[in-house]
């Protein structure tokens with residue numbers, strides 16, 4: 001996943017677990033050579049660079065949509081949508097090209113229209129508004145994208161809503177947050193949501209504010225009233241143009257596939273998750289663009305539900321810098337506010353995790369033994385890295401098998417599969433890979449690969 005977004009900080013994440021696991025699972029025949037070559041590269045070249053990459057979304061399963069919580073460029077023009085009136089955005093029509101006048105609103109319709117994508121012919125350059133007011137039985141969706149994306153839009157399916165297990169409540173220093181109503185077990189699904197708004201990254205990167213903001217405002221007027229209200233109720237952290245600010249504060253980067261696939265998705269319910277460097281909830285976006293959040297460790301009633309916006313494997317200093325730089329807040333999460341000694345301990349564990357994972361991915365490394373595998377598992381536990389443990393379990397399972405310990409290979413393959421399903425969904429490719437390993441460790445290409453050298 002490349003993060004070359006203009007106006008955004010360039011992430012230099014140093015967690016390379018994804019690529020190691022991917023390599024080990026996908027390329028058995030080239031395993032030794034690939035791992036050797038991979039390990040020679042410097043970390044930033046190897047690595048995916050956002051929170052969701054840590055959850056191994058895109059790298060391990062090409063069917064998954066590549067996504068991470070990432071803010072688009074900051075708003076550049078002050079113009080609140082509240083000032084623009086309800087039915088007309090107030091956009092000066094001359095600021096964008098209106099190729100035709102087929103602009104309809106759906107507020108007055110009782111029965112939802114059928115789910116169907118339509119071009120409004122309101123455009124700025126190649127980026128146009130596409131609407132589907134009938135999506136998800138009238139919930140609606142709107143996109144600003146190129147016509148090349150239309151076939152992909154047509155494949156988007158609605159999420160299946162689930163009863164809420166949380167309520168919103170003010171959280172000191174963070175605005176609103178999501179609070180668990182009752183005990184939630186590991187694996188419980190918290191939210192499933194389709195995007196309300198999809199915006200092509202190129203539109204935000206290249207369209208001047210004078211054309212960009214009116215088109216954003218107009219796009220929002222195409223949402224059915226309930227969804228429009230929910231969209232506009234989201235927090236804007238940075239000020240300036242209201243819709244741009246909401247998008248900047250609450251967007252997930254999504255790759256819809258192909259050369260032109262980079263988009264931002266906005267999910268108004270999901271937007272209420274605050275950040276924690278040791279979150280109790282993981283998230284993923286699947287090929288239908290449904291965003292799903294799942295509890296990664298047991299949650300008590302009244303506990304805040306959180307996701308990570310950042311790379312949890314970076315040092316406290318780096319995470320704090322990034323929270324400030326990209327999101328504008330001082331991270332006061334449970335992990336960042338530890339005492340100095342505890343922070344030093346945490347940073348040291350993260351460095352050790354990176355070192356051990358490097359060794360486990362190096363087919364030639366002589367230091368790999370059962371003690372090292374036990375140490376990695378303990379480090380993850382001590383660091384409360386519950387939202388990213390699937391990759392570690394996968395690596396441990398493969399390495400136990402390489403060491404010729406079928407019993408522990410099976411144990412960790414089962415744990416890995418369970419964690420993969422929680423973090424990335426049942427359709428994730430390495431869930432199947434771990435099932436195969438657990439079913440027949442001695443048939444697996446990794447069997448005794450380290451001891452037979």
Ligand SMILES: C[S@@+](CC[C@H](N)C(=O)[O-])C[C@H]1O[C@@H](n2cnc3c(N)ncnc32)[C@H](O)[C@@H]1O
Nearest residue numbers: 173174175176235237271272273274275329332
């Ligand atoms: C996606 S929104 C989260 C929901 C938001 N608190 C609300 O009221 O809707 C992101 C914004 O919430 C705030 N926030 C999230 N996590 C935080 C944290 N750990 N510490 C401080 N502020 C946080 C920041 O203002 C950030 O820009």
